[in-house]
Amino acid sequence: MKVGFIGLGNVGGKLAGSLLRNAIDVSVLDQKPELVAKFTARGAGTAANAAALMRDNDVVITCLPSPAASAAVMSEMLPEITPGKIWLEMSTTDEAEIRRLAALVAERGGTAVDCPVSGGCHRADTGNISIFAGCERATFEAVLPLLTRLGRRVLHTGPVGTASTLKVMTNYLATANLLTCCEALVTMKAAGMDLATTYEAMKISSGTSFVHETESQLILNGSRDVSFTMDLILKDIGLFQTIADRNNVPLELSPMIIDIMKDGQARYGTRANTDDIIRRLEDATGLSILADGFPAELIDDEPEEPGYEVFPPGRPQPTAAEGR
Structure with missing residues (x-):
C-alpha cells in the first residue's frame, strides 16, 4: 500500500513519522518546503501537488488546520480519484463538511474515511495516539492495518461523519x-x-x-x-x-x-x-502559577505497542463472517 500524506504540522508531521518508522511507503506534501525536506531526507517521497499525490498513491491522508483547507486540497485531488482510491481525513473538521466531501469522493468510485486522532502531540509522536474512524465496516477493515501503525487504540465510530x-x-x-x-x-x-x-x-x-x-x-x-x-x-x-x-x-x-x-x-x-x-x-x-520539577514539554514514556481495535461496552465483536 502506497500512502500519500498532506499536512506536516504539529500533529501531521508526527503521524507521518510513524508511517516512516513502520516502513510504510509514504510520500509527503506541505506548504512549507523545509518540512517536506526533513521527510525526504529520511526516505520519504514527495509530489508536485496534491493531485499528483492522489494519482500515484493508493491512500492519501490529510491532516490540515481547517475544513476550508481540506476542501481546497480535495478540489485538487478529486479529478485523480478513481475506483479503489481511499482518502483518510485526519483533520479535526465539521461532520457536515466531511460528509459532503465524502459524497464527492464516492461519486468517482473512491472511499472516504474521517479518522481524527486524540491524545496529544506527544502520543502522535510515538504511535500511541487514539484514532476514531468513521466509515462502513468493510472500509474500516481495509484501513485498520494502516491505522494500527499510526495509533494504538482504534475505534470504529459508525458511518462517515461520526468520528468527526x-x-x-x-x-x-x-x-x-x-x-x-x-x-x-x-x-x-x-x-x-x-x-x-x-x-x-x-x-x-x-x-x-x-x-x-x-x-x-x-x-x-x-x-x-x-x-x-x-x-x-x-x-x-x-x-x-x-x-x-x-x-x-x-x-x-x-x-x-x-x-x-x-x-x-x-x-x-x-x-x-x-x-x-x-x-x-x-x-x-497578580499571582504567578509556577513550580519547580515540571517538564517544559510532554514526552510519551510508554513504549510503542502494536495498535488494536477497541470496542464499546456491550457491543459484540464482529465475527470473521462479518468481515473481521
Missing part, C-alpha cells in the same frame, strides 16, 4: 478541563497552597483528568507549549457548538468557554498556545 462528531466533543471536554484546572491552580495559589502539592492532590483524586496530568505540568513549568493554539481550539469548540445548535441543544457552559477563549486570543494573540489562557487569571490576581 466525536472528535470535536472530546476537544470541547479537553477545553473545559483546561479552564477548570486553571481556576483550581490559581485559587489554590491564592489560598497559600504549594502548587506542586496541589498538582499531586489533583492527580491522585477524583478531580484528575488527562488534561490535568499533561497540560497542568506545562503550565507549572512556565513553557505552556502544548503545541496547540487558540485559533485551532476556537475552531474545534465552535464546531461542537454548531453540532449542539443543529440539534437544538441549549448548552450553557459551551458559550462561556468560547467567550473565555476568544478573550484569551484577543489578549495574547491568535496563535498563542491554549495553555496561555491561565494568564487571564494570573493577570487578574
Whole structure:
C-alpha cells in the first residue's frame, strides 16, 4: 500500500513519522518546503501537488488546520480519484463538511474515511495516539492495518461523519478541563497552597483528568507549549457548538468557554498556545502559577505497542463472517 500524506504540522508531521518508522511507503506534501525536506531526507517521497499525490498513491491522508483547507486540497485531488482510491481525513473538521466531501469522493468510485486522532502531540509522536474512524465496516477493515501503525487504540465510530462528531466533543471536554484546572491552580495559589502539592492532590483524586496530568505540568513549568493554539481550539469548540445548535441543544457552559477563549486570543494573540489562557487569571490576581520539577514539554514514556481495535461496552465483536 502506497500512502500519500498532506499536512506536516504539529500533529501531521508526527503521524507521518510513524508511517516512516513502520516502513510504510509514504510520500509527503506541505506548504512549507523545509518540512517536506526533513521527510525526504529520511526516505520519504514527495509530489508536485496534491493531485499528483492522489494519482500515484493508493491512500492519501490529510491532516490540515481547517475544513476550508481540506476542501481546497480535495478540489485538487478529486479529478485523480478513481475506483479503489481511499482518502483518510485526519483533520479535526465539521461532520457536515466531511460528509459532503465524502459524497464527492464516492461519486468517482473512491472511499472516504474521517479518522481524527486524540491524545496529544506527544502520543502522535510515538504511535500511541487514539484514532476514531468513521466509515462502513468493510472500509474500516481495509484501513485498520494502516491505522494500527499510526495509533494504538482504534475505534470504529459508525458511518462517515461520526468520528468527526466525536472528535470535536472530546476537544470541547479537553477545553473545559483546561479552564477548570486553571481556576483550581490559581485559587489554590491564592489560598497559600504549594502548587506542586496541589498538582499531586489533583492527580491522585477524583478531580484528575488527562488534561490535568499533561497540560497542568506545562503550565507549572512556565513553557505552556502544548503545541496547540487558540485559533485551532476556537475552531474545534465552535464546531461542537454548531453540532449542539443543529440539534437544538441549549448548552450553557459551551458559550462561556468560547467567550473565555476568544478573550484569551484577543489578549495574547491568535496563535498563542491554549495553555496561555491561565494568564487571564494570573493577570487578574497578580499571582504567578509556577513550580519547580515540571517538564517544559510532554514526552510519551510508554513504549510503542502494536495498535488494536477497541470496542464499546456491550457491543459484540464482529465475527470473521462479518468481515473481521
